[in-house]
Amino acid sequence: MQLPEKGQSPDEVLAEMQRAAEKDADWRSGKTWSLVYNAGEDVIAVSRRAYDAFFSSNALNPMAFPSLRRFETEILDLASGLLHGGREAAGNLTTGGTESILMALKTARDWGRVHRPGASPAEVVIPVSAHPAFDKAAHYLGLKLIYVPVGPDYRVDLDAVKDALSERTVLVVGSAPSFPQGVIDDIPALAKLAEERGILCHVDACVGGYFLPFLERLGEPVAPWDFRVPGVTSISADLHKYGYTARGCSTIVYRDRALRRHQFHVQTDWPGGLYGSPTMTGSRPGGPIAAAWAVLHYLGEEGYLRLARTTMEATRALIGGVRAAGLRVLGKPAMSVFAFTADDLEIYALCDAMDASGWKIDRQQLPPSAHLMVSPGHAPFVVPFLSELGDAAHRLRGGAATPSGSAAMYGALAQMGDRSMVSEFLLGFMDSLDQK
């Protein structure tokens, strides 16, 4: 592709782009269960207006854009409050869960260099259910992840954690909740183990950070996971998930400023001037920061409580319907994220059958299962989804042919003992994305 010789009209450009989007995920009709957290057109409109108003602002220099500095400070204050961080807590906005996790691991690595100088390579003890962003961060930062299994309830196996801890461990990780089964690890036990050894404990609440506090306020039982748990030293929580703000906004919060210092980067001798950068990115778009501030204030406590209630009602109806269809929910989901499988039919075939009728369900492995991440926007679509799910399961049980889809591929990949072949497959897939 080359630049057009002459520029096109905005209408022409946008019409072409809209044509390109015709086959994109139909999230507005509740057809997808991840990627977009739909809280309604009103929330999107507020977010978009704020994004637009600060479209060209850059938070790289907080002195040039005091507005963004104010928004960021206030959002972090609010986040620390929700997470019960107390007066000493301090954090930053990032572009998403992955960057927040990257920052938590960078902080742990640099903290380790000061407080555990013999720990080389420094180790992080982490459940296999934790998000791949930790694997990526460790890969970038030269940290060694010591993976521990989960128990039959899909929460981290604490005995395995004890066995995995060593003189080189600088950080222990838990999720609130985990992506695969939506369960909250035993954070008090993990944090206690960390505290006893004088090391750090990170809670990944990218999914739960802006949902669990409201669930608790609605009087629902929520296992302890935030800074009220002694020994928890940092928490990642995504605004662009259940905070319903524009994509590109997450928070990383530390128990105190001294710990956060390890996250920062400064260069004092650059000819371009003194350079200090709190997080991974240099230039930081103002749009996501402004949109986050706007949505938080537009919804307020009342709005988040209402959305949490709607989402949980939809989730309960979905879990009930999944069970009524003879399918099995894995573990005890803590909020609106859960996985299910089938004992009498091939779960990937069921996902393919749902694909064929337009419902895109994410597939998981180890064990094979289907995954639903429920947003308030799914509420009106629970009944048609369950009706199609029940029908599809019934057809498959009756011996209907599996529609051609990904079942064979997923099945084969899951059974490949040689994981380097699976790696090769994924690398090849990424390589092929830009080929026509």
Ligand SMILES: Cc1ncc(COP(=O)(O)O)c(C=O)c1O
């Ligand atoms: C538990 C958990 N942590 C971290 C992440 C990474 O977030 P992001 O995709 O915003 O980088 C996700 C994403 O789904 C997640 O589910």
